[in-house]
Amino acid sequence: MNKYDSIAVGEKAELTHVITQSDVKHFVDLTGDDNKLHVDREFASKTSFKKPVAHGMLGASFISTVIGTKLPGDGALWYSQNLEFLLPVRVGDTITVRAEVIKKIDRMQAIELSTDIYNQNKQKVVTGTARVKIVDQVEPQKTEERKNKKRIAVVIGGSGGIGQAACLRLARDGFDIAVHYLGNKEKADELAGKITTMGRRAISVRADITDYEDVKSMVDLICRKLGPVTVLVNSSLSGLPNIKFSDLDWESIQHQIDVNVKGLHNLAKCIVPVMEKEKYGKVINLTTQDIDEPKTELIHYIAAKSALQGYSRALAVELGPKGIRVNLVSPGMTETGLVANFPEKVRLLTAARAPLRRIAQPEDVANAVSFLASEDSDYLTGETIRVNGGQVMK
Amino acid sequence: MEERIKKVLSAVFEIPADSVNDQSSPDTIQQWDSIKHMQMVIALEEEFGFQFTDEEIIELLNYSLIREIISSKI
Numbered sequence: 001m002n003k004y005d006s007i008a009v010g011e012k013a014e015l016t017h018v019i020t021q022s023d024v025k026h027f028v029d030l031t032g033d034d035n036k037l038h039v040d041r042e043f044a045s046k047t048s049f050k051k052p053v054a055h056g057m058l059g060a061s062f063i064s065t066v067i068g069t070k071l072p073g074d075g076a077l078w079y080s081q082n083l084e085f086l087l088p089v090r091v092g093d094t095i096t097v098r099a100e101v102i103k104k105i106d107r108m109q110a111i112e113l114s115t116d117i118y119n120q121n122k123q124k125v126v127t128g129t130a131r132v133k134i135v136d137q138v139e140p141q142k143t144e145e146r147k148n149k150k151r152i153a154v155v156i157g158g159s160g161g162i163g164q165a166a167c168l169r170l171a172r173d174g175f176d177i178a179v180h181y182l183g184n185k186e187k188a189d190e191l192a193g194k195i196t197t198m199g200r201r202a203i204s205v206r207a208d209i210t211d212y213e214d215v216k217s218m219v220d221l222i223c224r225k226l227g228p229v230t231v232l233v234n235s236s237l238s239g240l241p242n243i244k245f246s247d248l249d250w251e252s253i254q255h256q257i258d259v260n261v262k263g264l265h266n267l268a269k270c271i272v273p274v275m276e277k278e279k280y281g282k283v284i285n286l287t288t289q290d291i292d293e294p295k296t297e298l299i300h301y302i303a304a305k306s307a308l309q310g311y312s313r314a315l316a317v318e319l320g321p322k323g324i325r326v327n328l329v330s331p332g333m334t335e336t337g338l339v340a341n342f343p344e345k346v347r348l349l350t351a352a353r354a355p356l357r358r359i360a361q362p363e364d365v366a367n368a369v370s371f372l373a374s375e376d377s378d379y380l381t382g383e384t385i386r387v388n389g390g391q392v393m394k
Numbered sequence: 395m396e397e398r399i400k401k402v403l404s405a406v407f408e409i410p411a412d413s414v415n416d417q418s419s420p421d422t423i424q425q426w427d428s429i430k431h432m433q434m435v436i437a438l439e440e441e442f443g444f445q446f447t448d449e450e451i452i453e454l455l456n457y458s459l460i461r462e463i464i465s466s467k468i
Contacts, residue, residue, distance in 0.1 A: 344462055345453070345459065345462045345463065345466070348455075348456070348458050348459045348462055349453055349455065349459060352419065352455035352456050352458075352459055353455070357419075357421065
């Protein structure tokens with residue numbers, strides 16, 4: 001509940017203060033108001049007041065204290081006050097400042113207070129009303145409300161090495177998981193079963209992400225079976241053959257662009273509306289260290305992943321105001337089936353040259369995915385987390 | 395082959411041969427600096443009777459890589 005909602009009409013606060021000569025002196029020093037009626041005993045004796053009178057605003061200034069420290073307290077923006085000075089206040093008087101909420105103005109998140117000051121004889125010496133806007137601190141959207149909601153993630157390429165680790169990690173984090181696959185149903189089913197034994201709900205879902213209708217059906221199915229998806233992990237990958245530029249045809253590039261860019265486009269088109277309804281979402285795209293440090297014979301792959309990165313960052317700008325974050329995870333060489341066929345020397349060299357002296361495990365990548373899926377990263381968007389043991393630093 | 399490599403590294407770095415393992419590298423052997431690295435390269439070339447290419451010399455970053463590169467050459 002925010003502060004405004006917690007305040008009720010009729011709520012009261014007060015403080016008591018003895019007006020001293022020192023108060024008067026400080027007020028003169030601060031404001032420069034050395035009107036002889038306030039500071040010159042002889043002058044005052046010749047007036048109808050007979051004795052010096054404390055500055056009216058000195059007493060009234062304690063209204064600010066009540067408003068700023070008690071009702072409503074921190075976050076009070078005092079924007080209106082009317083005052084009527086009824087009786088003089090003198091040095092030695094004990095004043096009691098009382099404020100009471102008499103009205104709430106929902107439209108402005110403001111309250112109206114009666115603000116009266118009494119002397120030690122219970123005589124009202126000042127009366128007035130104040131209007132105060134209540135400014136809440138801007139909290140990150142890591143609210144209990146969000147935490148209590150079902151957490152549902154879809155992991156594209158969930159049957160792959162990194163996808164699998166991401167599924168298990170997110171399940172451990174409390175997400176229900178839709179494990180996407182294209183061809184490996186057996187592995188996706190097995191993984192969904194494993195997640196179920198962890199106490200989470202899980203289904204395996206098939207879709208060709210380059211086909212919009214296929215993606216739409218998949219997203220509808222997930223929403224029907226699990227609920228609204230708020231996390232999309234896109235670790236799609238198709239075969240990654242090394243192709244020399246001299247042998248590279250456009251079809252090979254187009255294929256990578258279809259999987260990486262068209263795939264994300266279709267996924268975003270179908271899942272973002274779901275996230276918009278939730279006013280919250282996390283899109284996490286897997287890219288590659290090869291963008292930062294291009295390798296030979298991978299033009300098709302690097303071009304498509306670079307496009308994926310550009311798409312993601314542009315999408316992040318557009319979806320940010322809707323509470324949807326789009327980030328990337330960029331792993332270096334990772335111990336998955338994809339690198340199983342790499343020459344041992346390449347793996348050893350990569351590890352030896354990494355400041356952390358090893359290649360990534362799928363779990364290292366999943367840890368970054370977990371962070372980006374969690375509320376802990378709610379103020380990150382358009383960002384790339386590099387999981388490469390320090391091989392590339394930007 | 396592994397015993398021969400370990401014997402060379404033991405002699406160059408003045409460490410027991412049985413202390414050389416897959417993790418052995420400049421990170422774990424204090425004496426493995428750039429001068430000792432070149433002494434190791436020459437000693438390995440003498441032991442196995444071939445020469446490393448310039449690229450291979452740079453790639454001899456740890457015991458595992460030395461083993462991998464030598465096994466590809468014999």
